[in-house]
Amino acid sequence: MSSSKEGTEYPKVAPPPSQFPEGQWSTGICNCFDDPSxxxxxxxxxxxxxGRIAEILDRGNTSCGIQGLIYYAMSHIGCGWLYGGIYRSKLRGLLSLPxxxxxxxxxxxxxxxxxxCQEYRELKNHGADPSLGWQANVEKWSREGLSPPFVASGMDR
Structure with a gap:
C-alpha cells in the first residue's frame, strides 16, 4: 500500500485507461468554455x-488558501506569471505533457x-477534481479503488 502525507492508505491500482492520448493535452488552451463555471x-x-490546482499538485502539503494568497501577492508585484509557470511545468512533468x-x-x-482553465480541466480529465481539495480526492480514489492518476508506476514507496 502507498500512503499520502497523513498516512491515509490508498490501493496501488492503476486508474482506468484515459480516453485522452498519452503525452498530449486533453483540451486546447482556448477551450475555456468547456467548463463555463x-x-x-x-x-x-x-x-x-x-490555489486549487497547486493544492493537488503539491499533494496537499500546502492548502488551496495559502497557495491562492501567494499567487495573489505575486500577481500584485508583477510575478504571478512566473509562479503560475512553475506550477504549469510541475503539472506537465507529472502528466508527461508537452x-x-x-x-x-x-x-x-x-x-x-x-x-x-486548461490546467484545471487537465486535472479533472485525469481524475482529480481540484474543487474538492487533495484530501477529499484521496478519499474518493480510495472508495473507488484507485490511486492518484499522476503517480507513475515505480515512483511510489
Whole structure:
C-alpha cells in the first residue's frame, strides 16, 4: 500500500485507461468554455483556481488558501506569471505533457486565465477534481479503488 502525507492508505491500482492520448493535452488552451463555471471563476478570481490546482499538485502539503494568497501577492508585484509557470511545468512533468503552445511562463504571462482553465480541466480529465481539495480526492480514489492518476508506476514507496 502507498500512503499520502497523513498516512491515509490508498490501493496501488492503476486508474482506468484515459480516453485522452498519452503525452498530449486533453483540451486546447482556448477551450475555456468547456467548463463555463470554472472559466467565470478564473476570470474574476484566478487566485482561487490557482490555489486549487497547486493544492493537488503539491499533494496537499500546502492548502488551496495559502497557495491562492501567494499567487495573489505575486500577481500584485508583477510575478504571478512566473509562479503560475512553475506550477504549469510541475503539472506537465507529472502528466508527461508537452510544453505547448510556448514556454510555460510565457503562456501564463500572455493569458493566465486561459492557462489556469486548461490546467484545471487537465486535472479533472485525469481524475482529480481540484474543487474538492487533495484530501477529499484521496478519499474518493480510495472508495473507488484507485490511486492518484499522476503517480507513475515505480515512483511510489
Amino acid at each position: 470554472n472559466c467565470l471563476l478564473t476570470c474574476f478570481c484566478p487566485c482561487i483556481t490557482f 510544453e505547448t503552445p510556448c514556454a510555460d511562463w510565457l503562456v501564463h504571462c500572455c493569458c493566465c486565465v486561459c492557462s489556469l
